[in-house]
Amino acid sequence: MKTPNPITGNILDVNLSEGLTEQIPTERYSEGVLGGIGVAVKALIDRVDAGVRPLDPENMITFNAGVLVGTSSPSACRTTIASMNVLTGGYGSASAAGYFAPELKYAGFDSIFVSGKASRPVFLFVSDGKAEILDASHLWGKTTWDTEDLIRQQFGDQSIQVLSIGPAGENLVPAANVMVCRNRSASRCGLGAIMGSKNLKAIAVRGSGIIQVAQPESFVRCCGQHSGHLASTNTAIMLRRYGTPASFPQWNEIGNLPGKNFQTNRLTEKGALNFTPEHLEEKVIQKNFGCFSCSIHCTQLNSIKSGKFKGTSGEKLECQAFWDFGAKLGVETIEAVVKGSTLCAELGLDMNNATGAISFAMECYQRGLITEQDTGGLKLEWGNEEVIVELLHQIAHVRGIGNLLKDGAVVAAKTIGNGSEKFAMHVKGQDLAEEFRGLVGWALGIMVSERGGAHTTGAPLAERYSVSPERSQELFGISTASDPMAYEGKAELVVYYQRFHSALEALGTCFFSSNWIGAEMLGPEDYVTLYNLAMGTNIGVDDLMTAGERIHTLQKLFNIKHRGFSREEDVPQDRMFEIPPNQTNTKIGLDRGKWSKLLDDYYALHDWDVKTGYPKPECLSRLGLEVHQSILN
Numbered sequence: 001m002k003t004p005n006p007i008t009g010n011i012l013d014v015n016l017s018e019g020l021t022e023q024i025p026t027e028r029y030s031e032g033v034l035g036g037i038g039v040a041v042k043a044l045i046d047r048v049d050a051g052v053r054p055l056d057p058e059n060m061i062t063f064n065a066g067v068l069v070g071t072s073s074p075s076a077c078r079t080t081i082a083s084m085n086v087l088t089g090g091y092g093s094a095s096a097a098g099y100f101a102p103e104l105k106y107a108g109f110d111s112i113f114v115s116g117k118a119s120r121p122v123f124l125f126v127s128d129g130k131a132e133i134l135d136a137s138h139l140w141g142k143t144t145w146d147t148e149d150l151i152r153q154q155f156g157d158q159s160i161q162v163l164s165i166g167p168a169g170e171n172l173v174p175a176a177n178v179m180v181c182r183n184r185s186a187s188r189c190g191l192g193a194i195m196g197s198k199n200l201k202a203i204a205v206r207g208s209g210i211i212q213v214a215q216p217e218s219f220v221r222c223c224g225q226h227s228g229h230l231a232s233t234n235t236a237i238m239l240r241r242y243g244t245p246a247s248f249p250q251w252n253e254i255g256n257l258p259g260k261n262f263q264t265n266r267l268t269e270k271g272a273l274n275f276t277p278e279h280l281e282e283k284v285i286q287k288n289f290g291c292f293s294c295s296i297h298c299t300q301l302n303s304i305k306s307g308k309f310k311g312t313s314g315e316k317l318e319c320q321a322f323w324d325f326g327a328k329l330g331v332e333t334i335e336a337v338v339k340g341s342t343l344c345a346e347l348g349l350d351m352n353n354a355t356g357a358i359s360f361a362m363e364c365y366q367r368g369l370i371t372e373q374d375t376g377g378l379k380l381e382w383g384n385e386e387v388i389v390e391l392l393h394q395i396a397h398v399r400g401i402g403n404l405l406k407d408g409a410v411v412a413a414k415t416i417g418n419g420s421e422k423f424a425m426h427v428k429g430q431d432l433a434e435e436f437r438g439l440v441g442w443a444l445g446i447m448v449s450e451r452g453g454a455h456t457t458g459a460p461l462a463e464r465y466s467v468s469p470e471r472s473q474e475l476f477g478i479s480t481a482s483d484p485m486a487y488e489g490k491a492e493l494v495v496y497y498q499r500f501h502s503a504l505e506a507l508g509t510c511f512f513s514s515n516w517i518g519a520e521m522l523g524p525e526d527y528v529t530l531y532n533l534a535m536g537t538n539i540g541v542d543d544l545m546t547a548g549e550r551i552h553t554l555q556k557l558f559n560i561k562h563r564g565f566s567r568e569e570d571v572p573q574d575r576m577f578e579i580p581p582n583q584t585n586t587k588i589g590l591d592r593g594k595w596s597k598l599l600d601d602y603y604a605l606h607d608w609d610v611k612t613g614y615p616k617p618e619c620l621s622r623l624g625l626e627v628h629q630s631i632l633n
Contacts, residue, residue, distance in 0.1 A: 004212035017116030036066030066508020070105035075510035086190025098181030106207030164202035166348025175353035187350035214536030235518035314342035330382030356431025360409035427453030458498035491601035503548035
């Protein structure tokens with residue numbers, strides 16, 4: 001008899017070209033990678049042939065619920081979406097919280113694989129082991145919020161969980177994201193455009209199944225202990241009150257903001273005064289709440305009470321919205337940040353990539369490389385709130401200068417020319433979201449991310465929060481985690497978090513419950529205990545981290561297979577080796593020679609060739625991935 005565990009054992013495999021759905025076993029792809037994102041990347045590397053482009057029908061997009069999703073494990077609620085990256089042509093993935101992934105498990109599936117292209121707009125309805133491909137002509141052209149409302153009305157069930165694309169995805173904009181549960185954004189990599197290329201407007205799920213675990217009493221007791229601990233931490237208390245914007249003043253203080261397309265790294269005095277957690281609480285926060293099985297509750301309901309954006313309301317305002325709209329575009333009012341973030345959610349736009357293209361255009365306008373004749377009369381001045389709102393609409397609907405900016409800064413620079421290429425800030429072709437000149441480990445994690453730049457796939461926050469050398473040694477095996485400009489030990493720190501992040505994503509667990517966001521949060525040993533109690537296994541911490549390493553290496557192999565990315569793509573652009581003009585801390589700034597040595601150390605820790613950045617045969621052998629050796633030949 002099979003030991004009870006939280007894996008349903010089923011993948012829903014959908015071919016939209018044929019209009020067919022079938023069930024395949026999860027175990028076909030789960031060996032050695034736990035589940036969730038691990039299942040997805042194994043399937044993608046097997047099923048997406050070299051030469052396939054992101055928007056081709058032959059490409060596949062996957063929607064995945066991790067191993068612990070649907071249980072009472074703290075913050076086990078994440079939906080991971082994985083496919084190709086529209087902007088880089090390589091590996092792409094994004095993750096969002098909420099309630100969709102647990103509902104998918106209750107409906108009887110661990111993952112949904114979608115390939116092909118429907119002949120007309122459709123949405124997928126999944127319920128208790130069954131799936132229907134339904135007409136979505138009445139949803140096409142609608143915002144993500146209207147789409148979710150209309151689907152629930154159609155079935156008369158407010159408990160249906162929905163992920164969908166907006167106009168940006170329908171128009172195949174590479175900055176298009178997938179919105180989950182109204183305000184949870186699965187952003188980066190253009191995954192909304194991939195759904196749009198398949199004429200797939202939405203996926204709706206409803207389930208009445210139950211999730212079992214191997215040792216229910218011990219598991220529930222362990223979950224309760226961890227949840228109680230997490231809820232009482234200072235980190236959770238701050239997140240519960242303000243959300244992730246609680247950390248924004250510190251990012252400004254240490255000089256790590258992408259000001260005006262990375263020309264500066266700090267806010268103006270006015271911006272610094274306006275963008276405080278207390279000001280946010282006074283101006284827009286209405287109440288807070290949490291996602292499925294969450295003890296932290298970092299989500300706030302926001303509403304603008306006065307001014308030109310009065311009446312705008314939304315959920316889950318992230319610190320990154322202040323990076324993107326406040327620092328990157330020179331906006332200095334909270335109300336405009338809320339408006340921009342909310343509009344992106346409705347249009348199905350990734351604000352990281354959309355503001356990357358806009359900030360590039362604003363710098364080109366600042367330098368006279370484009371004029372109002374090119375912009376349709378729009379004055380692309382820093383902080384011009386009305387113009388920024390208009391540009392978001394133009395990008396999503398591919399009109400006006402939005403037609404130039406929709407493909408991101410790198411592509412736009414090829415059209416503009418005149419040396420504008422050096423102002424197109426990117427990693428592997430995807431618009432760069434994060435400043436990193438003042439945090440060496442953060443920089444490395446972002447540059448080597450297989451997604452094409454992102455801080456959620458290995459970039460360490462430990463450089464920002466305070467951890468003693470002794471505690472650093474205990475947690476990470478190095479003493480320098482909280483020394484932001486130390487190069488020593490940072491390769492080890494990034495490799496640690498690449499493995500841990502990949503494992504957490506395979507479990508379906510939010511990073512905010514882990515030691516990534518605070519040293520007092522849960523570590524690998526805590527998740528190993530939860531996994532063993534749920535699955536009836538006896539793995540150790542090394543096994544968990546090795547599974548994470550295997551997942552990460554498969555992502556690397558996918559990039560090599562489809563784009564041949566090598567060491568060259570892991571080196572920052574020239575601007576990131578320059579000291580920002582408004583910087584008063586002379587320690588800020590990356591060093592080219594030290595960066596080269598840092599990459600050597602990083603590759604060596606992975607058993608990768610230091611010249612190419614490609615995995616060595618012994619790396620593949622150690623991880624049981626020899627079958628993919630041909631990718632490197």
